[in-house]
Amino acid sequence: MKLHLTEQELLEWFAGELNQAKEEHVASCLDCRTAVARFSDALGGFRATTLDWAEAARQEASRRPAARNKRFGWQGLRLAAALAVLLICFGLLLTRHKTPVAEMDGKADDAVLERVDAAMSRSVPTAMEPLSQLVPTEQQEKAGRAN
Amino acid sequence: MPVTRTSSAIEQEPTTAVDFEALVTAYRPKVFRFAMASLRDIDGAHTVTQDCFLKAFHAWGRFRHECSVDTWLMTIAVNLVRDHVRNRRLQFWKRTSQHAEPAEIIERTLAGSAPTPEAQLILSEQVKRVWAAAALLPERQKTVFLLRFVEEMDLLEIAAATGLKEGTVKAHLFQALRTVRRRLEATE
Numbered sequence: 358m359k360l361h362l363t364e365q366e367l368l369e370w371f372a373g374e375l376n377q378a379k380e381e382h383v384a385s386c387l388d389c390r391t392a393v394a395r396f397s398d399a400l401g402g403f404r405a406t407t408l409d410w411a412e413a414a415r416q417e418a419s420r421r422p423a424a425r426n427k428r429f430g431w432q433g434l435r436l437a438a439a440l441a442v443l444l445i446c447f448g449l450l451l452t453r454h455k456t457p458v459a460e461m462d463g464k465a466d467d468a469v470l471e472r473v474d475a476a477m478s479r480s481v482p483t484a485m486e487p488l489s490q491l492v493p494t495e496q497q498e499k500a501g502r503a504n
Numbered sequence: 505m506p507v508t509r510t511s512s513a514i515e516q517e518p519t520t521a522v523d524f525e526a527l528v529t530a531y532r533p534k535v536f537r538f539a540m541a542s543l544r545d546i547d548g549a550h551t552v553t554q555d556c557f558l559k560a561f562h563a564w565g566r567f568r569h570e571c572s573v574d575t576w577l578m579t580i581a582v583n584l585v586r587d588h589v590r591n592r593r594l595q596f597w598k599r600t601s602q603h604a605e606p607a608e609i610i611e612r613t614l615a616g617s618a619p620t621p622e623a624q625l626i627l628s629e630q631v632k633r634v635w636a637a638a639a640l641l642p643e644r645q646k647t648v649f650l651l652r653f654v655e656e657m658d659l660l661e662i663a664a665a666t667g668l669k670e671g672t673v674k675a676h677l678f679q680a681l682r683t684v685r686r687r688l689e690a691t692e
Contacts, residue, residue, distance in 0.1 A: 400653050402617070
């Protein structure tokens with residue numbers, strides 16, 4: 358005499374493979390009936406909660422794009438305003454400091470160029486210039502040292 | 505032609521854009537539910553649902569009505585979920601589950617479904633354990649398990665939706681049931 362449904366028979370039951378012998382046994386066996394009812398309830402609860410959970414998520418998903426756009430709109434506006442203020446401040450700073458710096462740089466450049474010109478003109482002899490005029494004599498050197 | 509038609513009417517021949525809109529309205533909750541239960545990721549489920557109907561729209565001319573629209577859409581959804589899972593495996597930094605513990609919904613949905621508070625508590629715990637066990641099932645077992653116990657599809661419909669043989673579907677279903685049941689028993 359068969360005492361209880363095997364695990365395989367229980368799995369077949371839950372998968373929907375019923376037959377008269379199994380149904381009669383479950384109807385007459387408290388242990389098997391309890392085992393079947395407990396797992397069936399758990400599966401039924403799983404289904405019910407999955408349906409509710411998925412529906413809640415679907416509603417949330419359908420609300421999300423609008424919320425995202427709204428949030429992005431406000432954030433975008435704030436970001437654009439902050440960027441504009443920063444650009445204006447940066448522009449003002451540049452216009453205040455750029456001219457004097459440029460002028461100073463220009464003057465310094467001119468002075469350097471003049472010094473270079475002078476040095477170049479001293480060191481490069483003209484054509485057929487006498488050597489005595491280029492190389493200082495001993496007397497000239499002594500006079501220079503004395504000065 | 506009216507936009508709001510019944511599913512059986514849609515099964516006949518939704519050829520126009522208006523008809524397709526009705527098809528989307530009728531089946532969107534089911535496709536989203538399956539994607540959500542499979543992925544447990546609201547953004548992923550949303551993407552899969554949109555892609556499913558986009559693919560269906562483009563492929564509508566090639567649909568031969570060899571199966572129901574329902575099964576055809578679920579076939580597309582099953583493939584998209586599988587692709588999504590594969591892609592997600594590469595994105596190891598992404599949160600794998602945004603709704604991993606829907607404990608509040610479990611408590612709320614099951615409230616009053618058991619005769620005593622103690623029985624209520626036991627049922628809630630068991631349902632939570634089924635949730636946890638289902639999340640850990642291998643991909644194919646999970647797909648078959650969800651199609652059977654959430655969408656209440658029979659083995660032939662699941663075979664059509666997954667492209668598996670009926671015997672293979674049965675094997676996956678039995679293995680999934682065995683795993684879930686043993687996890688319930690192990691924690692009792």
